[in-house]
Structures are given as C-alpha cells and as structure tokens.
Amino acid sequence: MIPLSGNIDNAKGKIHHKVGNFQVSRGTSTLKRGFAHMLKNGVVMDVTTVEQAQIAEEAGAVSVMVLDKLPSDVRKAGGVARTASIRVIEEIMDAVTIPVMAKCRIGHVYEARVLEETNVDMIDESEVLTPADETHHIWKWDFTTPFVNGARSLAEALRRVEEGAAMIRTKGEPGTGNVAEAITHIKKVNDELRLIKSIYDSGDNQDLVRMAREFKVSYELVEQTAKLGRLPVVNFAAGGIATPADAAYLMSLGCDGIFVGSGIFKAEDAKERARAVVLATTFWEDADKVKEAQKMIDERQSMLGLDVKNLDLRMQERGSTA
C-alpha cells in the first residue's frame, strides 16, 4: 500500500459519481500517488516534438514531459518561458501510449487548469519555466490531475506535499548537463530524512515541533514522514543528468527514478543515449550493465556541460523560498 501522509479527505479535486452500477471516485490521493508509483525505476524524458516523444517511447521511457523549449534552450533564449503549445501536447498524446506530462509556471493556476483540460497525465509545476507567482505555489488539492514539484530540501518537498503534490523531483540545475546540483540535493533530502527519523525514534516530540516550524509545514506531516523514514510520495532525480552513469549514480543514492531533460535531445546521439540511460536506470545495481550502457554513448557527443558557479540564471532557486 502507499503512505497517504498529509492527505486531505475533502479535497476539491476529488470527484465522486456513479458510472453504471458503480459508485466511482476520481482524483483521490491513492490514484494520484499510485500513478507516480507506476513510474518508479523509470526514466521520464523531456520532449518538444512528436518525433522526440516517439524516440523516447521506443527507448523505454515511462513517460514524456512536453516542453516548448528544452531547459538549455530556455537558458539561451531568455525572456519568459511559458507552458508548451497545447496543439503540440495534443499531438504527442495521440502519438504515444505512455503517459504525457507537461509543465506549468510556478503558481500559475490557469496554466495548470488548461493542462488539466487538455487531459495530460501529470502536471509539473516547474522552475524551468518563469515563475508566475513569487510567493505562492498552486494549491494542488483543487485538481483531479496529479502534480509533480521540484525540491532542493526536505522542507521544500514537504511544503509541496502539503499543497497536494503527488510526486517530488529533487532539483538539479536544469539545462547544464552538470549533475552536481542534483547529487547535492538528493543527499540533503536523505540527510534531513535521517535526522527527523532519529528525532522521532528518540521520542523527543518537542524537537519534532521545532523541525516543523523550521520546515514551515504542519507537525503532523513532519511526524508521519519521520515515522515512515522517507517521503510519503515518490522522489525522482532531475536536472543536469546527461549520461547513463549519471542516472545510475542517482538511483544508487535512493532516487525512485530519473527525469532527463536537455541531456538526451541536446546530445548528438539522442536515440542511442535515450536507450542507454533507460538501461542504466533499470540495471543500476549492476556496474557491468551500466558500463555497457555507458559504452553505447560517446562522450564526444554529450551536450556541453556548464559550470553551475558561472551561471547568470539559477533555475533551481526559483520558487524555493515559498
């Protein structure tokens, strides 16, 4: 069964009605988080066209994320990055059998409403797009469609869960081909989980209250998470993943799966690389298989990595204080 900590029973996004002889419920936490569970141990790939979506599906991606521009192009283009063209999203939904996700801007309730009407399988309230609201994220309990959100720490992750996110992806620095930030953040989340678990195990309720205040989330959610010893929703790694070995390493740090953005379709060997990243994610425990995957790609064709220290735009910081 899946943990439902932080669940809201009377959420607006839940629909109850009769279908034939059956009383049916939609948009429940079990369905939203359950969907995310079905993606575990898989790779979600950023795509901008039908052709890329088909390549991703053939390579064994468990889902595609439709964007207008890949993060590295967002970086180059500058300006305001918004949700992808609805026509492109619809074309991709008609062309592949795997789930289709799309990104909306942080706090942009109506971009999300439009994506829900478009019938995408999951909405990513993403810092890769330009934030629409500097102080609030979307109240996701009002939606029937599940949401995924980025986080750089346990506090940020739990704030998103409290708002109704069904899945978390630890943020890296998107569009850089540099996996360092993704590694930093998954380790931070793991460390913080260990910390609250040890406080819970010690029975020091007052210290858990202190953590809840520090995290800016309810005591109940902190207590339930501490008891579980893990996030109550699945947690994928994202941002800067460019090679099969990057993916395998993040899996070994306890991630439930991988998001790959510019790393694939900004490489010159996209088809092979997509397959190789899936292979390395599936068989991450087997270094020999990861070697085989790594051998399928050529480092000379990898996207150029950027040193995060020299960036003018740090996407990971967007929306992280809210």
Add this chain to the structure above:
Amino acid sequence: MNVGILSVQGDVAENVSAVRAAMSALGIKGTVSQVKTPDQISKLDGLIIPGGESTMIGQMSLVSGAIKTIKEKIQAGMPVFGICAGLILLSKNAKDRVVGKTGQPLLDLLDVRVERNSFGRQKDSFEADISAQPLGIAKTKGVFIRAPSIEDIGKGVEVVSKFNEKIVAVKQKNILATSFHPELTNDISLHKYFVGMIAKKKK
C-alpha cells in the same frame, strides 16, 4: 515457498509487502524477493508481474533475457499474477485505445484481447468497490490507474471480475490477472488467493 516480483520497473515494493502480509495471514513460510535476471526467475515458485509501463517492462525483460525464462516457467505450470501492465504482458493480444496496435513484446500466454488505457487517461483513473466472486472475494477496492480492460476472452479463460460491461480480472489455469491494483490498498485478499495458488501447486 519462493515468490518473486518482477522488478524491472513499476510498483514492486508494494507487491513485496502485500505478498509478505498474505503469507503471514495464511501462516505460510517463504521468501519474497525482487527478481530481474533469468537466473533469479528460474528459482521461483510463483511470480508477480506488477504495474508500471508495459512497453518498458516488456522491452527491458526482452533485453535481459528474462522474458524467455518467465514464459518457460509459466508454461511449465508456475503460478503467475499479472497486475495492470502485467496483464498486458501476459496477454496474447493488446492494442491501445488511441494509438492502436503497437510492436510491444508480449508473453503470448493468456488467451485474451486487452485494450490498453481502456478507461482513458490519468484524470479518468478511478476507485470503485468491485467483487471477485469466483475467487470467493465478495468486495474489494478496485484501484484503476490508466487501466486496461479485457475485450475478449478465449476458451478456458474464467471471468473473475467485471466493471459494468468491461472484464477487469480473469483466471486461466495458473495465470491470474487484474487490470486494477490490489497492492495499493490495505486489502490483501487477492494476494492471499494467489499465495494459495502457489501453495496448492507445491503440494
């Protein structure tokens, strides 16, 4: 008893705990493990193919050679429980509601025609109380996530559960398959039934 959960991709951990709970409820001793390789699969008394993305699970099982071993074991009588993606993989025939026929690898064992994403996309995913009377289960929570349904069955396939006009669970000899996810609920009755199938076979 040695039960394996095919752990290529999908909700593996949930099935591990459901089988453990079912074994302990039935007082049966055994091990439950995550399996991926042909070698691991060859040692099993029963296998669950869990929910996930059937295209991906099929392709990666083909790559690792697991698909061949799974097929041989099931043909030799090993009980298998396919859930959602697992149902699709076990089937002889599957097509997508929107895209139609795809080239995905199938085990070609369960004599049914499956329609993928039969109830629509994620927003249409639903929960409902259903029954599985032929297995002695009067009521259970059906969690349908982008679920397939069974459009047509061959001889020797028993309908176990229906949602309105759609078939959502079947049994054919040593194969049990559901389009919904019992492992996402607290109700372990289907996993208990499956563990019972393995116990009977071992006698």
